[in-house]
Amino acid sequence: MVAQLAPSLLDASFYRRLRVLLRTAPFHRLRELRTRQSWPTERIYDPMAMAAAAVDQVVARSGLVNEYDFDTLVGDLASLAGLAEPDAAPSEWRCVAEWVVRSMLGEDESTTEYSVEHGDYRGGYRLTPLRWHLLREVQRADGRIVLTASVEVINAMRTGLDLDVEDAQLAQETVLRAQLERGDLGAAEDSADEGMRLSLEFAAKMRDLLDLTRLNLDAVDWESQFQSRVDRALAHIEARITAEHDMIEHLSTSADFEDDDVRRRALEIREKIRRCLTQHRTLHGLLITAPKVFLEEQLRQSLGGRTRSRLRIVVTEDLFLPTLALDLERATDVVSVLQVALAGPTPRRLLHLGAIITSLLHTSSDDEVVVVPEEIVTLAERPSDELDPDLLDTAYDLLRSCRQGPRLLSDLLVETDDPAASELVRLLAQLLFDPEDTEARSAGFAGDATLPLEGLGSALTGRTFRAAGYYGDDLLVGAADLVAAHPVQSAANVVSLPIGVSP
């Protein structure tokens, strides 16, 4: 029946063309959704053109040191948006650009790929899923997180036809050769651009193959599938390397380029071909060592002590909800295992006794500079009406305990787990030392703040301390007449530090 109605529906090439059409859907969707965003509907931004330009730019810089990252691409697209609507605010341009890039990274917030189904009439009608991504973020060896374009989107942007990249490379190379031989450098430059895109597409395809192999070791048939594909790819690359080498040679030795403009063009074409050559040489090296992908994985599994997990776990259903259903003791046990696994390796630092003793014996000099990080927000910046009465009681109780005998501020600060209570203790101790303490005053303490601490006073000890996230002059807090015996100095300086920061 299908054969009579529409015979092409039984042809594999029909579905390749159909998939190419489907893969442009996200671009059309951007155009549809552009009027439903936060900027005014009358704006004439073209997110579809911006997205297509983004793919071109990402592909052009792929593998180079200046590969695009998220922020750089958003910045460049924001500039394009600015050209479209010069009177709009730059923040709006950025908003448009960020929406375009985020849309290209994933269909919505919960996935990094697009997914659609299409009808397939071969062997009876059924819906076949098609999943792909436009851009994705990957981490490079130097830690940078950069954007890459998928094989599918490079292909779609290249010709709109689902041509095999190897065949397309051969065809493009033949055309380029002919253009160079007849001296048509204008056309050759375009062909060289196309050649670069094709070599990147081919590289992406091969990397996908290697990734897939590593991830699905159990499923790959080494003898019949992987090895033959790698052999074919190697033969293809070797032919490209030879051809590119010849073309570079031709452009270097040709005597026809006497005109400055012609010579400049020739140099540009040569540079583009050289990039293809570099790309192909790198890929060649990668494929030559491809058999090691298997050996590495096998050895890792045998000696690494852990075989790859093939569990199909849906986190919410298989872990979250069942953990919630356990009693507290069992749930915390499960959670502990999770935390241990997520913490990764946590190497202990061994004690270096010499360094510790030196550190303990070190006393700070008067000119020691304490740098207070700007981002630290202390209670001193809070308006007085925010002081929590419960916290104040805790702080007062702690300080009143000094009536039994003098105590060091450094000891008092570690007595409570609540950093807010510690902060109040610090400020009150400073008020006991200096009733005009400006920091305590600006924190909202009135002159009668120390009334509940009647009879108490504080004095400098002449020592510095570091405890509970604080660093500074240690104070002795106790009965006023006792601590008054200590020499009085002009100021006490205790500052808060973030945990883990040493002065």
Add this chain to the structure above:
Amino acid sequence: MTISLHDVHDAGRLVRWGLDVKAVPGAHEEYAQLLARYRLEDAFRETVLATCAGLEIDVLSVDDQGFIIAPRMGSIFSLSTMNDWESGMDPQSRRRSGLVLLTIIAVGYPTSDALERTTVVRVRVSQVERALREAVRVIEDAEPDDSEAQTAAHEIGLMPPVKPGATRQLAKSSTLAAIRAGFEHLVDAGMARAAGSVDGDPEYQLLDRMRVNVREMVLPDTHVTLLGHTRAAAVIATSAATTEPTNEGALA
């Protein structure tokens, strides 16, 4: 196979780089060279793997991102006490912290397939908050009122999303603070990176190290432990049901 002292030294160096969870081979020449040796020289690779086995370390992945390793349970390199994760947590807070981590994983890697792609995933705090509340809502709708799940869900459900603390920071008992704390732990472990914010909503990137760790360790280990407990709970429940005298039994 002949192994020289030099090889053993270099194997130790590679393990050292693996323990440095924030180091990347592209930034350290020695690290990159040792990784190349690992890939190209069989004898060296075996020496490294044997060293790791001796140190009770599993090799999770070896690629351009680095030598990703993880301590086995009880290894000297694994967390020794839960205080190492975060001090001063009561059991309820610990359970809540674990559930937050599971939600971050669920949002970042919604399917098993997502764990197979070397893609850096962006997750925002608000996404985790929504997913957490949605899971709680599912429990509250589905479970009986007096169940443990209902109690735990209620506990989370009662947490305000935002609660200002005394020091102008979010109070620990707010959902957003708990989620941010979860992300910050992941940042410390070299598994995530802060990526600014969107309209004031903090965003994080889950790195490849996180994906590998979740796939190879977190999910299998947590799943096995969970299964052990759920089976044990089921056995206890069955045993209680068969041994406890019922009214009918008493009458009989």
